[in-house]
Amino acid sequence: MIPAQDVLAPAGPQAAQIHALWQLMLWMCTAVFALVVAAAWIAVLRRRRDVLEPLQGADTPAQSRRVARIIGIAVALSALGLAVLIVASIGTDRALAGLPHDDALHIELTGHQWWWEATYDSVDPSKMFTTANELHIPVGRAVIFTLKADDVIHSLWVPNLHGKKDLVPGRTATHLIRADTPGIYRGQCAEFCGYQHAWMSLLVIADPPDQYAAWEARQRQPAGEPPDAQAVRGRDVFERGTCAICHTVEGTRAQGKHAPDLTHLASRMTIGAVALDNTPANRAAWIVDPQRFKPGVNMPAHNLPAEELGALLHYLETLR
Amino acid sequence: MSTHALGESDRAFERAGDEDHTADLPRERAGLWGFLTTVDHKRIGVRFIVTAFGLFVLAGILAALMRLQLAVPENSLIGPDRYNQIFTMHGTTMMFLFAVPIMEAMALYFVPLMVGTRNIAFPRMNAYAYWVYLFGALMIYVAFILNVGPDAGWFSYVPLAGPEYGTGKRSDFWAQLITFTEASGLLVAISVITTVFKQRAPGMTIERIPLFVWAMLVTMFMILFAMPAVMVGSTALILDRLVGTHFFNPAEGGDALLWQHLFWFFGHPEVYMIFVPALGMVSAIVPVFARRPQVGYPAMVVSLIATAFLAFALWVHHMFATGIPDMGKGFFTAASMVIAVPTAVQLFCWIATLWTGRPALRVPLWFVLGFFFILVLGGLTGLMLASVPLDLQIHDTYFVVAHLHYVLIGGAVFPLFAGFYYWFPKFTGRMLDERMGRWNFWLFFIGFNVAFFPMHILGLWGMPRRIYTYSAAMGWGTLNFVATAGAVTIAVSVLLFIVNVVRSARHGAPAGPNPWGADTLEWWLPSPPAFGNTQSIPVVASRTPLWDAGIVGEVRGLSASPPEVLVTSGVDAHADHRIAFPTPTIWPLLAAIATTVMFIGSIFTPWAVVWGSVPVVITLIGWFWPSRAETRRHRALEKPPPQVEEKQREHARV
Numbered sequence: 001m002i003p004a005q006d007v008l009a010p011a012g013p014q015a016a017q018i019h020a021l022w023q024l025m026l027w028m029c030t031a032v033f034a035l036v037v038a039a040a041w042i043a044v045l046r047r048r049r050d051v052l053e054p055l056q057g058a059d060t061p062a063q064s065r066r067v068a069r070i071i072g073i074a075v076a077l078s079a080l081g082l083a084v085l086i087v088a089s090i091g092t093d094r095a096l097a098g099l100p101h102d103d104a105l106h107i108e109l110t111g112h113q114w115w116w117e118a119t120y121d122s123v124d125p126s127k128m129f130t131t132a133n134e135l136h137i138p139v140g141r142a143v144i145f146t147l148k149a150d151d152v153i154h155s156l157w158v159p160n161l162h163g164k165k166d167l168v169p170g171r172t173a174t175h176l177i178r179a180d181t182p183g184i185y186r187g188q189c190a191e192f193c194g195y196q197h198a199w200m201s202l203l204v205i206a207d208p209p210d211q212y213a214a215w216e217a218r219q220r221q222p223a224g225e226p227p228d229a230q231a232v233r234g235r236d237v238f239e240r241g242t243c244a245i246c247h248t249v250e251g252t253r254a255q256g257k258h259a260p261d262l263t264h265l266a267s268r269m270t271i272g273a274v275a276l277d278n279t280p281a282n283r284a285a286w287i288v289d290p291q292r293f294k295p296g297v298n299m300p301a302h303n304l305p306a307e308e309l310g311a312l313l314h315y316l317e318t319l320r
Numbered sequence: 321m322s323t324h325a326l327g328e329s330d331r332a333f334e335r336a337g338d339e340d341h342t343a344d345l346p347r348e349r350a351g352l353w354g355f356l357t358t359v360d361h362k363r364i365g366v367r368f369i370v371t372a373f374g375l376f377v378l379a380g381i382l383a384a385l386m387r388l389q390l391a392v393p394e395n396s397l398i399g400p401d402r403y404n405q406i407f408t409m410h411g412t413t414m415m416f417l418f419a420v421p422i423m424e425a426m427a428l429y430f431v432p433l434m435v436g437t438r439n440i441a442f443p444r445m446n447a448y449a450y451w452v453y454l455f456g457a458l459m460i461y462v463a464f465i466l467n468v469g470p471d472a473g474w475f476s477y478v479p480l481a482g483p484e485y486g487t488g489k490r491s492d493f494w495a496q497l498i499t500f501t502e503a504s505g506l507l508v509a510i511s512v513i514t515t516v517f518k519q520r521a522p523g524m525t526i527e528r529i530p531l532f533v534w535a536m537l538v539t540m541f542m543i544l545f546a547m548p549a550v551m552v553g554s555t556a557l558i559l560d561r562l563v564g565t566h567f568f569n570p571a572e573g574g575d576a577l578l579w580q581h582l583f584w585f586f587g588h589p590e591v592y593m594i595f596v597p598a599l600g601m602v603s604a605i606v607p608v609f610a611r612r613p614q615v616g617y618p619a620m621v622v623s624l625i626a627t628a629f630l631a632f633a634l635w636v637h638h639m640f641a642t643g644i645p646d647m648g649k650g651f652f653t654a655a656s657m658v659i660a661v662p663t664a665v666q667l668f669c670w671i672a673t674l675w676t677g678r679p680a681l682r683v684p685l686w687f688v689l690g691f692f693f694i695l696v697l698g699g700l701t702g703l704m705l706a707s708v709p710l711d712l713q714i715h716d717t718y719f720v721v722a723h724l725h726y727v728l729i730g731g732a733v734f735p736l737f738a739g740f741y742y743w744f745p746k747f748t749g750r751m752l753d754e755r756m757g758r759w760n761f762w763l764f765f766i767g768f769n770v771a772f773f774p775m776h777i778l779g780l781w782g783m784p785r786r787i788y789t790y791s792a793a794m795g796w797g798t799l800n801f802v803a804t805a806g807a808v809t810i811a812v813s814v815l816l817f818i819v820n821v822v823r824s825a826r827h828g829a830p831a832g833p834n835p836w837g838a839d840t841l842e843w844w845l846p847s848p849p850a851f852g853n854t855q856s857i858p859v860v861a862s863r864t865p866l867w868d869a870g871i872v873g874e875v876r877g878l879s880a881s882p883p884e885v886l887v888t889s890g891v892d893a894h895a896d897h898r899i900a901f902p903t904p905t906i907w908p909l910l911a912a913i914a915t916t917v918m919f920i921g922s923i924f925t926p927w928a929v930v931w932g933s934v935p936v937v938i939t940l941i942g943w944f945w946p947s948r949a950e951t952r953r954h955r956a957l958e959k960p961p962p963q964v965e966e967k968q969r970e971h972a973r974v
Binding site for chain 1 (some may be wrong): 374399400401404411472477479480484485568571574575576577599608609611612613615616619642643646649650653654657658660661664665667668669670671672674675676677678679680681682685688691692696697700701702703706708709711712713714715716717779780781782784785786787788789790793794836837867972
């Protein structure tokens with residue numbers, strides 16, 4: 001399924017409310033535009049001359065009054081139209097604020113240059129888990145994001161679900177969404193955040209509740225023991241090499257906090273914040289030279305011996 | 321085009337300029353020395369216009385590079401580092417070095433002519449303002465060419481532009497450029513305001529001021545009130561970066577959003593500083609081509625002033641996504657929408673003027689019609705952006721890129737082109753070619769809409785701003801390609817304009833003083849007006865002095881050397897007294913060089929502020945140092961009133 005990223009195809013109540021407002025505005029503004037342009041065009045064409053004619057004498061008081069009255073009516077109608085738009089806008093804003101959020105799923109989302117860290121909250125701390133760049137949510141259930149930024153300002157925007165909200169360092173914001181249709185919704189950072197702003201994307205995958213529950217249960221598990229000798233070797237490379245400085249794989253000694261959590265890497269659809277499909281070949285190319293795909297990204301190139309790289313890739317494949 | 325297309329009655333207007341108003345004027349020094357020392361508002365104005373237009377072309381080339389990069393998905397023409405510098409330079413140049421300065425430049429050239437005076441107030445300061453502006457522009461482009469151009473966007477949000485994430489000197493160059501342009505802008509604003517208040521021709525009471533001059537006056541007040549906010553902001557940014565203060569660092573009690581408030585408190589009025597002068601240009605052009613006085617003059621003036629006030633009440637609509645309290649959201653939504661009312665009033669008055677006139681569809685009017693079309697569309701998408709919920713969807717997307725180009729190109733560049741075609745005869749004494757002008761207009765109008773209309777759709781399809789590339793899977797490729805084709809068309813149109821200017825400046829049809837049969841005082845003088853403008857100051861008795869025999873007399877007897885200027889009262893423009901104006905001098909240039917050394921030095925060390933101020937002080941002392949000969953001439957011209965003479969004699973006896 002190709003992920004959607006479209007304001008005009010709302011998949012939840014927030015986006016739907018805004019879409020209704022958009023349609024009202026679109027039609028009202030189109031009508032006003034047509035009227036004004038037509039009036040200006042007729043004004044020029046009706047008594048058009050090819051040369052600069054002699055000046056016209058002053059208007060009679062009656063003429064002036066008539067023109068002033070027409071302008072007055074046009075201004076009054078404009079003000080009325082604006083009042084309608086203001087009321088509609090504030091009404092939509094209130095409706096958005098009033099959408100239900102009982103039994104909401106809480107996710108703490110942190111923006112980093114240039115990826116997203118998502119920690120799924122739970123009253124039971126042992127049930128909390130962390131993932132990156134791909135968020136599953138249950139269809140029909142409200143989700144409350146707690147938004148934070150770690151370095152510069154980012155902005156969360158998943159247009160099929162809701163408008164954007166900024167992630168500002170030193171501040172905490174919340175954002176309420178709900179997906180009513182299952183699907184894969186793509187989002188993208190909407191506040192310029194440096195070199196790789198263009199490739200700072202995320203996927204929100206709205207699953208039916210039972211599928212979501214299964215995914216959530218899997219995410220809570222740490223990585224299992226490597227199934228074979230090559231995978232053990234790969235984990236060794238991961239833990240002793242530079243990977244573990246930045247990345248975490250739960251259940252291992254790799255506990256770096258500067259880059260995406262890779263505990264369930266192989267279960268994701270993409271890597272590099274939705275920059276590449278998550279295939280073994282792409283993973284290999286990314287590890288060897290991430291700058292090729294995302295110049296300026298904070299992950300260095302890795303000139304690993306072939307044996308180590310093979311073992312590492314084999315190990316990553318086991319992280320499901 | 322040539323003047324033969326004018327109706328017979330236009331000859332009457334031309335005759336108005338036949339008299340020689342320039343017989344006893346001071347003479348301008350020729351050559352390089354004259355060039356460097358001039359304090360004439362027209363020479364500096366033209367210089368300002370040419371520089372600003374050159375920067376417009378440069379920023380346009382940067383835009384073309386961006387469009388080439390985005391024409392196809394996953395293009396590798398320009399990498400992210402260079403791309404970020406390019407879009408930052410494009411925005412910074414267009415907003416700080418082109419749009420506001422060129423409006424100031426038009427004011428410098430035309431306000432003194434339209435109010436019938438001999439020079440701008442504070443002409444040396446004005447010369448200094450130009451040099452500071454030029455040096456600031458040179459600095460930022462040298463930095464860009466050396467690959468240390470700013471790369472945090474023209475808005476330079478912290479922390480991205482702060483010391484921790486904006487490493488190197490890139491953002492320092494940006495912040496210092498702001499200092500340069502602010503200094504220049506504030507000085508021009510002071511000059512223009514003083515000129516309008518104190519140097520209007522006798523009889524040009526406050527209700528007879530041309531709408532163009534009103535628009536410029538309102539704009540200059542906006543500059544005075546808005547620019548200090550960004551100066552505070554950019555100074556705090558420099559301090560954060562250079563000496564480790566923490567204004568914007570949340571970890572030390574600072575606030576990242578403080579920057580946004582300071583920046584947009586300036587940044588939104590700035591849009592209107594660009595738009596309001598353009599309204600003035602349209603108001604100058606519409607009545608002339610409709611062949612009748614403007615409908616609703618008082619409403620037009622009140623609308624300009626209302627726009628300026630409201631412009632300060634809606635900066636937060638740039639920050640809706642940061643999370644604003646509900647009460648604030650409602651207020652800023654309402655304010656952002658209500659500002660459409662004064663613009664609507666003016667629009668209806670122009671349409672009424674055209675409707676009740678006999679419009680001659682010449683190139684300036686074509687550009688005004690283009691302005692109507694594009695500006696109204698951009699204004700309506702502005703209403704969408706004023707609505708908080710809808711803004712959350714389209715903010716920071718290509719929808720906004722489309723919107724802002726509709727309001728800024730439609731709202732300022734189209735009127736500017738209208739103004740260039742309209743006033744070119746005044747600058748040069750020759751007409752621009754009409755046929756090339758029509759090509760210029762149609763290519764620009766079509767190219768513009770092809771380039772920017774698809775961006776609305778791209779924004780709705782989820783394309784964010786400021787991305788250097790995008791995935792082919794997003795489906796944005798086709799419309800981006802179309803937009804690039806439109807951009808190329810605009811480039812061709814601008815090139816055609818340049819060709820037209822260069823050719824017409826030499827071979828264009830001679831214009832005479834008033835080729836359009838226009839109403840305002842700049843057309844009373846020969847084209848181009850002589851140095852010192854006019855020997856005698858007109859006495860004005862109407863709002864459209866050249867149309868209804870509104871010049872009822874002339875004030876003669878102002879000295880040519882030193883150049884004297886007639887000062888009038890602020891509201892009723894009663895002749896008050898005459899003062900001698902400063903003569904040409906090299907000191908403003910030297911002071912600007914000293915200032916530049918201090919500003920650029922302080923990018924690298926705070927001590928530059930200390931030691932760099934010494935040459936600035938020295939040049940300022942030189943600037944104001946009185947010469948004996950000049951003082952003697954001033955004294956000789958002074959004619960104290962009789963009772964004062966009496967007192968002086970008494971004093972001498974004692």
